[in-house]
Amino acid sequence: MKLIFEKSREGRVGWTPPEKTVDAKIRIPEKMLRQGIDLPELSEVDVVRHYTALSRMNYGVDTGFYPLGSCTMKYNPKVNEKACRMSGFCGIHPYQPTDMTQGALELMHELEKDLCEITGMKKFTLQPAAGAHGELTGIMLIKAYFMDKGEHRHKILVPDSSHGTNPASAAFCGFEVVQVNSDVDGGVDLKHLEELMTDDVAGLMLTNPNTLGLFDRNIVEIARIVHSKGGKVYYDGANMNAILGKCRPGDMGFDVIHLNLHKTFSTPHGGGGPGSGPVGASKELEAYLPKPTVEVRTEGKGRRFFLNYDRPKSIGRVRSYYGNFGVMVRAYAYIKALGGVGLRKVGENAVLNANYLMKKLKSHYYLPYDRTCMHEFVLSGRDQVHDCGVHTSDMAKRILDYGMHAPTIYFQLLVEEALMIEPTETENKDTLDEFAEVMIKIAGECRTNPELVKKAPQNTPVKRLDNTLAARNPDLRWIHR
Numbered sequence: 001m002k003l004i005f006e007k008s009r010e011g012r013v014g015w016t017p018p019e020k021t022v023d024a025k026i027r028i029p030e031k032m033l034r035q036g037i038d039l040p041e042l043s044e045v046d047v048v049r050h051y052t053a054l055s056r057m058n059y060g061v062d063t064g065f066y067p068l069g070s071c072t073m074k075y076n077p078k079v080n081e082k083a084c085r086m087s088g089f090c091g092i093h094p095y096q097p098t099d100m101t102q103g104a105l106e107l108m109h110e111l112e113k114d115l116c117e118i119t120g121m122k123k124f125t126l127q128p129a130a131g132a133h134g135e136l137t138g139i140m141l142i143k144a145y146f147m148d149k150g151e152h153r154h155k156i157l158v159p160d161s162s163h164g165t166n167p168a169s170a171a172f173c174g175f176e177v178v179q180v181n182s183d184v185d186g187g188v189d190l191k192h193l194e195e196l197m198t199d200d201v202a203g204l205m206l207t208n209p210n211t212l213g214l215f216d217r218n219i220v221e222i223a224r225i226v227h228s229k230g231g232k233v234y235y236d237g238a239n240m241n242a243i244l245g246k247c248r249p250g251d252m253g254f255d256v257i258h259l260n261l262h263k264t265f266s267t268p269h270g271g272g273g274p275g276s277g278p279v280g281a282s283k284e285l286e287a288y289l290p291k292p293t294v295e296v297r298t299e300g301k302g303r304r305f306f307l308n309y310d311r312p313k314s315i316g317r318v319r320s321y322y323g324n325f326g327v328m329v330r331a332y333a334y335i336k337a338l339g340g341v342g343l344r345k346v347g348e349n350a351v352l353n354a355n356y357l358m359k360k361l362k363s364h365y366y367l368p369y370d371r372t373c374m375h376e377f378v379l380s381g382r383d384q385v386h387d388c389g390v391h392t393s394d395m396a397k398r399i400l401d402y403g404m405h406a407p408t409i410y411f412q413l414l415v416e417e418a419l420m421i422e423p424t425e426t427e428n429k430d431t432l433d434e435f436a437e438v439m440i441k442i443a444g445e446c447r448t449n450p451e452l453v454k455k456a457p458q459n460t461p462v463k464r465l466d467n468t469l470a471a472r473n474p475d476l477r478w479i480h481r
């Protein structure tokens, strides 16, 4: 396919302004004249066809199944997009006086209350712009808490089955990261935890369900062990769709949590944002949450929402303004539309779908942790490597040939040749069956025609790229070749 610049022909235009009807001297400033700027010249139909063709080469949640583990690439109801594009929401400026933004503040306040109810936490901040940003904020709360108490704790414990951002966030906040091993069941090794949990440990960050897609059976005991030595427990709730409406981290004893609104609560993601990673704190830690917070007071017969900067123990601002507001509107619309019963169904269907697929695939791929999973599960391509010389990366490319997106691969690090599959709650049985069929077919191809799998993909606009070179030196003309 040609670049739009290559399709350009001198003098071709998309729109012709009407003949001059007023005789006024309008001088376009020199620097704004078109000369010297290499803009493509095309007609309207050229432009429409060019971009439509490009859009058809793309793949997204709106085009097909996207089982990218740990990412929750689910379908998001379009009505929520409509809500966040309402002019009253998308036209306001963050510096407008709060007299003029009462509705937006009310929405933020309501959303915060809903998130408290969903997670069992005392108070939330909506400022963090992503999951990892939420983790950093949460760890800063823990740090501020211990500084306030005059305790010097310089370590954070992180299980080896946690999401990679957990140790990164703790290290970024100046803590020494100490790894806790998993047991044979895929949960935290309690004996190891007990050994490591000393009084210089500020806390433990737990991804739950962990990156094996497993709910830690000892979660209450884990929180108890950490608390018994004065530490705090952090819950990575990025994959909240696994437990929505079923159980609450606050009830399990967690002190801090972050959520990913752009995974669980209806904001499409990928490509770098915008996201939102609200952080919830327990009663003990709420004073350290970022400021301003959105508060409400009664005034006469009504309620008045305001931004509260009077928070002496707060860690301060973690983001400009108040966070990514459009993401909050979608989450609000999603939560209100589903209600408690609907949110619980989200959790149930996410888990049901993952277990259904796991059952269908486990006789074709090695399943290292064979127990009921949550919203995702991790298969291993170990047998395909050993028996047929085909790697997980080859199989992932072959999935593209069948018109579907590949799962996450080579992450979970505890599993050799990992395939991390998250179907999400929004897929129906037909789609799950179709994907299972593709995966089973590919397992067969590995045995009968391994070369075919190793040469995949063949049916995509681009064939196999050099991963490193393609990222460093993108060649936008590739489709020519």
Ligand SMILES: *Cc1c(COP(=O)(O)O)cnc(C)c1O
Pocket (backbone or CB within 6 Å): 070, 071, 130, 131, 132, 133, 163, 165, 207, 236, 238, 239, 260, 275, 277
């Ligand atoms: C996605 C994810 C994160 C990071 O979220 P970002 O918004 O990408 O920063 C953290 N933890 C878990 C478990 C995740 O799945």
